[in-house]
Amino acid sequence: MDSLEKLLDDAGTEEKIEIFCELSETYWQRSYDTSLLMSIHAYTLALNIDNKELIAKSLNMTGNAYYLMGDFTKSMDHYLQALAIREELGDSNSIASSYNNIGAVYVQMKDHQKALYYLKKAKIIFEALQDEVHLFSIMNNIGALYKENAKYDTAYQYLTEAYEIAQRTQDEDNASIALTNLGETSLSMGLLEQSLDYQNRALEISRKLGNKAMMATIYTNLGKTYLETRNYLQAFNAFHESLGLSEEVNSLPDLRENYHYLSEYYDIQGDYEQALHYYRLYASTKDSINSQEAMIRIKEMESISQAxxxxxxxxxxxxxxxxxxxxxxxxxxxxxxxxxxxxxxxxxxxxxxxxxxxxxxxxxxxxxxxxxxxxxxxxxxxxxxxxxxxxxxKDKFFSIIGHDLRNPLNALLGFSELISGNSRDYTSEEIQRYSKIINEAAKNIHLLIENLLEWSRSQSGNIDYNPEQTELMPMVREIFKVFEIHADKKGVTLVSEIPQDIVVTADRNLLSTILRNLINNAVKFTPNGGQVRIFCEQNDSEITISIEDTGIGMSEKQLDNLFRLDSNVTMPGTSEEKGTGLGLILCKEFVDMHNGKIWAFSKPKEGSTFSFTLPLKAR
Missing domain, CATH: 1.20.5 (Single alpha-helices involved in coiled-coils or other helix-helix interfaces)
Incomplete structure (x- = not known):
């Protein structure tokens, strides 16, 4: 089933129709509703390309789904539409299949004369074509019809032949169906041990195939047989097994049968309240099915009246x-x-x-x-x-490269040119000051290029995500060492309140990038004498890491535009440090990769707090 669904992505329209029809048939064993949905998809696509053969096939599959759901009115309507198209195309095999399906519906509607008429028409065609696969269905349906008319010997003969065809064609699905019907016929003939043998063999095959719909029918038959043998406990268990499966596949006929026999079981046990409960469910389900039968009868009477x-x-x-x-x-x-x-x-x-x-x-x-x-x-x-x-x-990317990369490069080139060409004209203090400017420019270029590369990798999906158990305190200590010189120069105090035993589940490289960008921003926007503090809080499912500064803060408008590439805000630090605006965007993308959240709280002149969460377990 999964392999069929994967084929849909690369399939053409006609291939998709065939795949949806196969999926509809596959879902007969699991969910009638899903089977119906698949056939409707196939019908819609077939109409779009006006392929009559595929339109007829998808109509037939839709009729099958309605048949299994017990909606025989809609089932008959779709079968007749499919037959009209197939007769127009002159496809004998498909016409015979439609005859068989229509006959099967008439069997359910108790119109045995019409059922036998259509089934025998189909039998003649399939015998001429030597098509044993479809001939099985005909023999099985005719056998079921004779069983309905209490002609059990004739029914047993047709069903035995159907079972032999299933064995010759090595079709386990058909073998299960034939054994089930032989079990029902044996029960009607009073051959209880033989019935149990057939039903148990059918159940073994259906359980192996995972055919829940057939299992529901078999459990119902086993329950009826156990009632006949007065083995009430096994009967009760069988009906309950069937009831659960019937509800799962939405089979109204099987639900009706189980409600009826559970009512009978509780009546035998003297539990009249439960007997009444299940009888009411039986009556309600029976009314639903009868209303469908009445619709077909009304349509037939209208046709007769018109004639x-x-x-x-x-x-x-x-x-x-x-x-x-x-x-x-x-x-x-x-x-x-x-x-x-x-x-x-x-x-x-x-x-x-x-x-x-x-x-x-x-x-x-x-x-x-x-x-x-x-x-x-x-x-x-x-x-x-x-x-x-x-x-x-793209415009933002080139804007960052064209503007933010150009400025530090100009500073680097300009001041290095001054020193290299006229070093004797400057005092040692001036050379030292220019060297610091060159160093700052080089650091800015390095940070910019590092963020641009990280961002580019994240956009192309080339960043590996390898979560592992990581001690948080040592990582914070390493990052603080990177910013100690810059912080000391500004007179900013770096404070860590991360406990020594805190362990997080995260990708070390991604987490380091997140912390590095947030701490860098905090130092950048904190004035002389300020403080940058990192701390964390932990609950049962996640840990929240926060970086708090006593810097210049942000307005509500600036907060709203954080973490957005289309309107990100970049502004100079308290010592005119430059930024790219990519740092926070990288932080958000890397936090998202950890299945976490990131946010900020800030007020102008009151500092800012950036917080993000990491799950305690890797996603």
């Missing part, structure tokens, strides 16, 4: 014609004239009808094309929006 009306009209026309023939010769010319006028009216009506039908068909086609155009326009709009987002990302 009778037409015959009466034909008889009246014949009488009128006889009377007309007996009229005098002098009226013949008038009759011929009236006939000619009538013919002209009919011709005009036919022309008008054809023109109107063509107009309706053209209107329908135009509506379909308009819907297709609307879908295409929506796709184009989504593509345009995506391209704009990509273009905005």
């Amino acid at each position: 009778q009306t037409l015959q009466q009209e034909i008889a009246l026309l014949r009488k009128d014609n006889e009377i007309s023939n007996l009229k005098a010769t002098r009226l013949k010319n008038t009759i011929f004239f009236l006939a000619a006028v009538s013919l002209m009216i009919i011709l005009v009506f036919v022309v008008y009808y054809q023109k109107n039908r063509l107009k309706r068909e053209t209107t329908r086609l135009l509506e379909e094309k308009n819907k297709q155009l609307e879908k295409a326009n929506l796709k184009l709009q989504n593509s345009e929006k995506h391209l704009k987002e990509l273009n905005s990302t």
Whole structure:
């Protein structure tokens, strides 16, 4: 099943229709609702490409799904639509399959005469084609029909032949079906031990195949057999097993049977409250199925009524014609004239009808094309929006390279040129000051390039995520060493309140990048004499790490634009340090990779606190 679903991505339209039909059949054993959904998908695609063969196949699969759900009205409607198309195409094999399906529905509707008529038509075709795979279904359905009519010997003969076909074709699904029906027939014949043997063999095959629908039917039959042998405990267990499976696959006929026999079981046990409860469920389910049967009966009666009306009209026309023939010769010319006028009216009506039908068909086609155009326009709009987002990302990327990389490079080139070309013209203090500026520019370039590379890797999906148990305190201590010189120069105190025994589950490289960027920002925006503090809080599922500074803070507007590439805010630090604006964006992406969250709290002139969470266990 999983392999079929994977094939959908690369399949063409016709292949997708075939795959959806296969999935619909596969889901017969698990979920009738999902089976119906798959067949409807196939039908929709087949209509779009106007492939009659596939339209008929998907209609037939939809009829199968409704049949299994016990909705015989809709099942018959879809089978008849499929048959009409297959007769138009002249496909004998498919026509015979439709005859078989229609016959099976009539079996369920208790119209045995029509059922036998369609099944025998199908049998003739499949025997001529020597198609044992489909002939099995015919023999099985005819056997079931004779069983319904209490002709058990004949039923047993057909079902035995069906089982032999299943063995010859090595079809375990069909073998399970035939054994189940042989078990039911044996039960009706009073052969209880033989019935149990057939049912248990069928159950073993169905359990091996994972066919829950068939298992539900078999457990119901076992329950009935155990009731006959007065083995009430085993009967009760079998009905309950069947009830759970019937509810899982949404099979109304099996639910009805189980409710009925559980009511009978509790009645035998003297638990009349439970007996009444299950009888009410049985009656409710039975009414639901009967309402479907009534719909088909009503449609048949309407068809018969229309046919009778037409015959009466034909008889009246014949009488009128006889009377007309007996009229005098002098009226013949008038009759011929009236006939000619009538013919002209009919011709005009036919022309008008054809023109109107063509107009309706053209209107329908135009509506379909308009819907297709609307879908295409929506796709184009989504593509345009995506391209704009990509273009905005590209512009931001080049803006960072063109602006933020150019400034430190200019400082680096300018001051290094001054020193290298005219070093004797400057005092040692000036050379030292220029060297510090060059060093700061080089550090900014290094940080910028490092963040740009990290961001580029994250966008292309080339960053490995390898979570492991990591001690937090040593990592914080290493990062503090990186920023100690810069912090001391600004007079900023770095404070760690991370306990020695705190261990987090994280990717060491990604976590180091997050902490490095947040601590760098905190130092950058904290003035002389300020403090940067890192601390953490832990609960049962996650740990929250916070970096707090006593810096210049941010407005609400600046907070709203944090962590966004399209509107990120970058501004100089308290000592005019430069930034790229990528640091916080990297932090958010790396925190997301850990399945965590990141946020900030800040007020102007009151400092900022950046917090993020890490799960205690790796995702």
